Amino acid sequence: MTFPAALAEAIAAATGAPFGAAHLATVGGGDIHQACSVSDGARRFFVKLNTAARLSLLQAEAEALAALAASGRVRVPQVVCLGVSGDKAYLVLEHLDLRQAGDAAALGAQLAALHRVAQPRFGWARDNWIGSMPQPNGWHDDWIAFWRDQRLGYQLRLAARNGYGGTLQRDGESLLADLDTFFDGYTPAPSLLHGDLWGGNHGYLADGTPVIFDPASYVGDRECDLAMSELFGGFAPAFHAAYREAWPLDPGYAVRRTLYNLYHILNHANMFGGGYAAQAARMAAQLVAQIR
Numbered sequence: 001m002t003f004p005a006a007l008a009e010a011i012a013a014a015t016g017a018p019f020g021a022a023h024l025a026t027v028g029g030g031d032i033h034q035a036c037s038v039s040d041g042a043r044r045f046f047v048k049l050n051t052a053a054r055l056s057l058l059q060a061e062a063e064a065l066a067a068l069a070a071s072g073r074v075r076v077p078q079v080v081c082l083g084v085s086g087d088k089a090y091l092v093l094e095h096l097d098l099r100q101a102g103d104a105a106a107l108g109a110q111l112a113a114l115h116r117v118a119q120p121r122f123g124w125a126r127d128n129w130i131g132s133m134p135q136p137n138g139w140h141d142d143w144i145a146f147w148r149d150q151r152l153g154y155q156l157r158l159a160a161r162n163g164y165g166g167t168l169q170r171d172g173e174s175l176l177a178d179l180d181t182f183f184d185g186y187t188p189a190p191s192l193l194h195g196d197l198w199g200g201n202h203g204y205l206a207d208g209t210p211v212i213f214d215p216a217s218y219v220g221d222r223e224c225d226l227a228m229s230e231l232f233g234g235f236a237p238a239f240h241a242a243y244r245e246a247w248p249l250d251p252g253y254a255v256r257r258t259l260y261n262l263y264h265i266l267n268h269a270n271m272f273g274g275g276y277a278a279q280a281a282r283m284a285a286q287l288v289a290q291i292r
């Protein structure tokens with residue numbers, strides 16, 4: 001059976017209700033996947049498509065969405081099914097009519113509630129992805145070592161392989177060597193994170209209910225989600241205020257924010273090149289100046 005008939009059959013099997021001749025419409029292409037909407041006239045779903053070889057990106061997304069949903073603290077699109085048909089990998093989600101404005105304060109409070117759910121260790125059972133780049137995980141007790149080896153160090157080495165050397169590498173290595181300095185008097189607790197919480201990964205239902213999507217989840221310092229939420233803007237002030245009211249931040253966050261966002265800027269440099277490597281070098285220099 002060819003695509004999208006196979007997709008329609010998978011949806012029917014997953015939902016236990018007939019799904020007729022599917023009309024698949026492209027609604028956009030992110031940088032990573034093709035975003036589609038599929039409808040038989042009666043029901044509608046949101047479908048992310050990629051090549052069959054990239055099924056693991058969609059599997060990781062489905063796993064993260066399931067973990068966030070299981071927390072019961074935040075609203076995410078429900079996973080319907082995922083699979084491969086021919087040369088295509090697909091992830092089918094409930095279709096949500098998302099808008100840009102809504103109850104931002106509720107999102108702040110919900111994210112704090114998600115972060116407050118106690119987790120035993122840092123990391124994640126499986127390696128996953130941040131954008132289209134691998135994100136190494138495994139379970140760890142030592143957050144600082146995790147951030148050094150699985151996050152900053154990993155991206156820094158990728159950057160070196162991509163030709164981004166010079167001060168970025170010199171300052172990056174200094175940071176890795178002195179990472180403890182940034183955690184004086186602060187012991188992060190393990191929290192389930194969205195992991196890629198930039199403004200483009202949240203929206204609101206018609207009644208104002210906030211929704212977060214497109215996660216790259218793992219268990220880490222809650223400050224990572226907050227740092228990313230501030231990196232490119234896009235969240236209403238009420239979001240930030242409500243989070244801090246629900247769970248105030250340690251004063252050291254002001255500096256660690258740059259440390260945590262350096263990971264994402266390095267990742268952007270490794271994915272897109274352009275000015276991101278220079279931005280990463282500036283951030284690393286700024287952080288090294290804090291050590292001296």
Ligand SMILES: Nc1ncnc2c1ncn2[C@@H]1O[C@H](COP(=O)(O)OP(=O)(O)OP(=O)(O)O)[C@@H](O)[C@H]1O
Nearest residue numbers: 029030031032033035046077093094095096213214
């Ligand atoms: N469940 C959903 N129902 C309807 N629309 C959705 C749903 N999830 C996401 N969208 C919309 O589709 C867009 C693309 O979704 P998403 O960010 O998951 O794709 P992506 O390809 O991973 O994006 P990027 O490459 O930019 O990270 C979102 O910006 C959002 O507006």
